[in-house]
Amino acid sequence: MHIRNAKPGDYPLYDGQGLYLVRTAAGSLRWRLKYTRPDGRENRMALGALPEVSLAAARKARDAARELLRQGIDPVAHARERKLEARRISEANFPAAAAAWLAKKRSNWAPETYRKAKYIVEAYLTPALRKTSVATLGSREANAAIDAVIAKAPALGRKARQHLAGIVEDAIHDGLRNDGQRILFRPQARTREAKGHIPAATSLKEVRAVVQAIRTYPNPVVRAALELSMYTAMRPGVVASVPWEELDLESGEWLVPAERMKTRHAHIVPLPRQAVALLRALEPLSGRQTFVFPAQARQKTPHLNRDTLSAALRAQGLRGTHATHGFRGMLRTVARERLGIDPDVLEAQLAHAKKGEVAQAYDRTRFDEERRDAMQRWADFLDAQE
Known part of the structure; x- marks a missing residue:
């Protein structure tokens, strides 16, 4: 040639x-x-x-x-x-398989659900199993990874095991792992998990401490976000990322779209007078840009990070006694015991999922007016605790 x-x-x-x-x-x-x-x-x-x-x-x-x-x-x-085969080996690498699983789940999960799962996978599971293939991952390795999560963050153990099982199941469906080759979690990996409630102020003394701690927090943006969480009992991630377009301050309503709700149903939140006032006071601070609570220094998100709210409560001496998610438990317990508000009204305010309920554009139950009255009474009660 x-x-x-x-x-x-x-x-x-x-x-x-x-x-x-x-x-x-x-x-x-x-x-x-x-x-x-x-x-x-x-x-x-x-x-x-x-x-x-x-x-x-x-x-x-x-x-x-x-x-x-x-x-x-x-x-x-x-x-x-x-x-x-080379592609299967690459895709079966645990970090790749875990990332693929998260990507598939993202469209079906509420943003906060996805954020929590991503945190557990990236902060705990992937570092422990980064050199492992889902094709050959054994029960011993899986249980060791879960035990490590429980040792560092007991409250995350159950979710970590659930997510790891989901990643393995997805690998089987994608042909990266043999059919029927599931992980057998040890009984102690289940029983050792801490299932305690999220810290929440439920006594009158504790509620007063929370109100006073929030009112004395120096940063006005973070303080306002904590107050809105306290007045509405909405999930902290939803509060931290609320855009102005969801708020109707004239009618005193906050319309949260389905994609931002854990239940995947749009939700109407009645805003008490105090909440409307603090939001109006924020308009000059945020310049009424996209988000109500703009990002603070060194934050990567375009809005306030929900972890900043948690850090603020800890800084005010509430570590272990009240968490940002605890505003929901505080409303459910204290408003029932101290104000006698009907539990069904409180459940509607918290937007807890209703089994068998037909999806609607907005969850306008018969408790609309009851909830508006209840949340105004709740805000007045909180203001009286200063």
Whole structure:
């Protein structure tokens, strides 16, 4: 084969035993192998381009393909299987498999549910299993990873086990792991989990401490976000990321769209007079940009981070006694005991999922007016605790 002196009209150039060099319309030179499949049909195999693949390398690839044919193996099918296997190995790497699982779940989860799952996977599971393949992950390794989560953050143990089981199940469905090869979690991995309630102020003394701690917090934006959480009992992630467009201060309503709710149902939140006043006071501070609570220094999110609210409560001495999510428990317990508000009204305010309920554009139950009255009474009660 005389490649160096070949002219365009000389192609294809044949080297023997099916190997030849073709010139494409774009002018590149590519190696091809003509061969007969084990079933008797003729086929072509691409071996690469010149000069990346030299004549010697092309001959070596040809000989390897002919050896496979002698064994009754189609070299093209063999190459395809090797690529698929390499892809499976790459996708079965735990970090990749976990990321793929999260990506699939994102569209079906509320933003806060996804954020929590992503945190558990990236902060705990992936570091522990980063060198592991979901194709070969065994029960011993899985239980060790869950035990490590429980040792550092007991409250996250149950969710970590649930997420790990989901990642493995997804790997089975995607063909990255053999059917039926599920993880057997040890009983102690279940029983050792801390199932305690989220810290919440439920006594009158504790409620007063929370109100006073919030009212004395120095940062006006964070303080206002904590007050809105306290007045409405909405989930902290929803409060921290509320955009101005969801608020109707004239009617005193906050319309939270379905995609921002854990229940995936849009929710109407009645705003007491105190909440409307603090939101109006925020307008000059935020310039009424997209978000009500703009990001503070060194925050990566375009709005206030919910973790900033947690940090503020801890800074005010409430660690272990009241958390940002605890405003919900505080309303459910104290408003029932101290104000005698009907539990169904409180459940409607908290937007807890109702089994068997038909989805609606907005969850306008018969408690609209009752909730408006209840939340105004709740705000007045809180103000009296200063």
